Amino acid sequence: MATINKKRQLGRQVSIVGAGLSQFGAFPEKDSRDLFVEAFQDMVQNMDRGFDIEDIECAYVGNYSSDLFEHQGHTAPILADWLGITPIPVTRIENACASSGSALREGVMAIASGMYDVVLVGGMEKMTNLPTDGVTDVLASAADGLYEVPAGLTFPGIFGAIAKAHMDKYETNLDHLLKVAIKNHSNGALNPKAQFQETVTQMMERRISRAQERGQEVPDYKTDMDFLNDPKANPWIAWPLRLYDCAPITDGATCVLLVSEEIAYNFTDVPISIAGIGQASGKPLHDSDELTSLSAAKAASQQAYDMAGITVADIDLAEVHDCFTIAEIVATEDLGFFSPGEGPRAVDEGRTARDGDHPINTSGGLKAKGHPVGASGVGQVIEIYKQLRGEAGERQVKKTDPTVGVTHNVGGTGGTCVVNVLRRES
Amino acid sequence: MASEFNSRAFYSKLKEDKTLVGVKCQDCGHLSPEPRPMCPECHGFNMEWHAFSGKAKLSTFTCISIVPVKMAAKGYGRDKPYCTGIVALEEGPRISAMINGVDGTNPQSIKTGMDMVLDADDLDEDSPALAFRPA
Numbered sequence: 001m002a003t004i005n006k007k008r009q010l011g012r013q014v015s016i017v018g019a020g021l022s023q024f025g026a027f028p029e030k031d032s033r034d035l036f037v038e039a040f041q042d043m044v045q046n047m048d049r050g051f052d053i054e055d056i057e058c059a060y061v062g063n064y065s066s067d068l069f070e071h072q073g074h075t076a077p078i079l080a081d082w083l084g085i086t087p088i089p090v091t092r093i094e095n096a097c098a099s100s101g102s103a104l105r106e107g108v109m110a111i112a113s114g115m116y117d118v119v120l121v122g123g124m125e126k127m128t129n130l131p132t133d134g135v136t137d138v139l140a141s142a143a144d145g146l147y148e149v150p151a152g153l154t155f156p157g158i159f160g161a162i163a164k165a166h167m168d169k170y171e172t173n174l175d176h177l178l179k180v181a182i183k184n185h186s187n188g189a190l191n192p193k194a195q196f197q198e199t200v201t202q203m204m205e206r207r208i209s210r211a212q213e214r215g216q217e218v219p220d221y222k223t224d225m226d227f228l229n230d231p232k233a234n235p236w237i238a239w240p241l242r243l244y245d246c247a248p249i250t251d252g253a254t255c256v257l258l259v260s261e262e263i264a265y266n267f268t269d270v271p272i273s274i275a276g277i278g279q280a281s282g283k284p285l286h287d288s289d290e291l292t293s294l295s296a297a298k299a300a301s302q303q304a305y306d307m308a309g310i311t312v313a314d315i316d317l318a319e320v321h322d323c324f325t326i327a328e329i330v331a332t333e334d335l336g337f338f339s340p341g342e343g344p345r346a347v348d349e350g351r352t353a354r355d356g357d358h359p360i361n362t363s364g365g366l367k368a369k370g371h372p373v374g375a376s377g378v379g380q381v382i383e384i385y386k387q388l389r390g391e392a393g394e395r396q397v398k399k400t401d402p403t404v405g406v407t408h409n410v411g412g413t414g415g416t417c418v419v420n421v422l423r424r425e426s
Numbered sequence: 427m428a429s430e431f432n433s434r435a436f437y438s439k440l441k442e443d444k445t446l447v448g449v450k451c452q453d454c455g456h457l458s459p460e461p462r463p464m465c466p467e468c469h470g471f472n473m474e475w476h477a478f479s480g481k482a483k484l485s486t487f488t489c490i491s492i493v494p495v496k497m498a499a500k501g502y503g504r505d506k507p508y509c510t511g512i513v514a515l516e517e518g519p520r521i522s523a524m525i526n527g528v529d530g531t532n533p534q535s536i537k538t539g540m541d542m543v544l545d546a547d548d549l550d551e552d553s554p555a556l557a558f559r560p561a
Contacts, residue, residue: 133495146433147460150555151522152510160488168538239489239533286512286520291486
């Protein structure tokens with residue numbers, strides 16, 4: 001741990017000048033390369049001053065497991081071919097659900113090193129080819145295959161165990177978890193790229209009207225919580241986590257264009273700088289110091305805050321890795337927004353809502369926007385990019401003039417965490 | 427020199443000796459239930475086998491209803507969730523383990539902090555799993 005706390009600086013500053021994402025959802029007709037081209041097209045069409053694709057010098061793409069999801073390894077050169085950018089170097093980065101967070105970091109360092117000026121980074125995952133138990137197995141392979149998986153732990157199972165530990169140690173209860181889902185679905189309802197564009201109330205009403213149409217017994221829900229406490233509507237996945245505590249299985253892709261600070265204004269009047277980057281590794285949950293916190297998230301956020309020269313008080317909003325509702329609560333504590341055990345109360349008090357003092361996951365988060373695992377890290381960066389530029393439409397945060405946003409991207413069950421600090425400089 | 431401290435040895439000792447055998451660092455005394463050739467604490471390469479007592483306390487757990495393919499083959503699923511979690515061994519380290527002898531359909535009946543013992547009685551021949559049950 002001695003060297004990780006050393007304050008680090010980039011060789012030169014790096015800016016984001018373009019961002020694009022595919023529609024998130026289930027698309028049986030599309031392969032991951034198609035999703036990536038869709039994200040790239042979205043980026044190209046939304047560049048402020050356009051750009052020449054031939055100017056891209058290098059690319060990094062995050063992808064967890066096209067090998068197991070699509071029987072396709074070595075995806076990077078395929079993307080280079082599909083974008084027509086061969087022979088530039090393109091590299092796939094795999095760090096489970098933090099794959100594109102790590103890909104972005106590689107892109108930042110490639111520019112900061114002075115080697116390149118224009119780098120494309122992104123991520124993609126095509127998950128819906130497999131049935132749920134197959135996806136469960138693929139995701140579980142991000143945990144320790146020798147000592148966690150044989151013990152029957154799944155990906156939701158490990159976060160279920162974290163939730164139980166949090167409930168034992170603090171006053172966390174099942175309602176706190178569900179309130180995270182309600183909030184994130186209310187944000188996702190305003191995101192045209194989200195997999196779920198409905199509030200929990202809308203989903204409840206749809207279930208009621210479907211029962212009426214089919215002449216079935218009509219559920220007597222009065223509130224969102226009635227609906228979410230119905231085991232038929234919200235079955236257990238890994239107690240204490242239910243369906244609505246879990247991010248969905250998603251197809252999707254994301255990309256951003258990184259350039260050196262010197263040329264950023266050639267592309268836009270409002271570049272977003274990457275003021276701080278941090279990444280850390282962590283042990284399996286059973287060997288971690290605490291069962292209610294991810295040590296890698298604490299270490300990565302400290303690195304990123306130090307590099308950016310900020311404190312928590314400077315942060316206007318954050319996209320955090322809510323692969324499960326408990327993961328969002330733990331993230332808001334690990335990032336220092338709330339002290340340990342205070343995360344649940346902050347949810348209760350609406351502090352993490354769009355109009356709260358710490359808006360979290362305005363995109364809908366992984367929960368509602370969707371979680372194409374290898375694409376999610378850059379997806380988070382795109383939401384902060386849009387919010388800081390005032391381009392988030394109906395879901396724009398209520399705070400006036402947000403200037404600093406943070407992303408928190410977790411790989412597996414905390415084995416990797418990537419934290420970025422983004423800042424609007426103009 | 428190839429190390430003998432690996433997962434194959436871990437599971438064969440579990441199956442044949444009915445004992446949780448991990449490693450101890452001869453340099454700094456660090457204990458690891460997972461056999462490994464190198465000490466993660468002092469970075470030394472002088473590990474030795476260490477038999478754990480098999481006594482533990484339940485640290486945390488989950489009851490899994492959406493199960494992996496292998497557990498589905500054993501009859502687990504929505505109607506029959508299984509319990510798994512993390513135990514703290516008497517000697518200090520924690521380890522992930524199946525939790526046997528509890529009711530996976532009634533998580534409220536399962537108490538963290540309760541005394542557990544190694545359950546190596548009924549191990550799967552092809553894919554043995556570390557398991558504990560209430561003492």
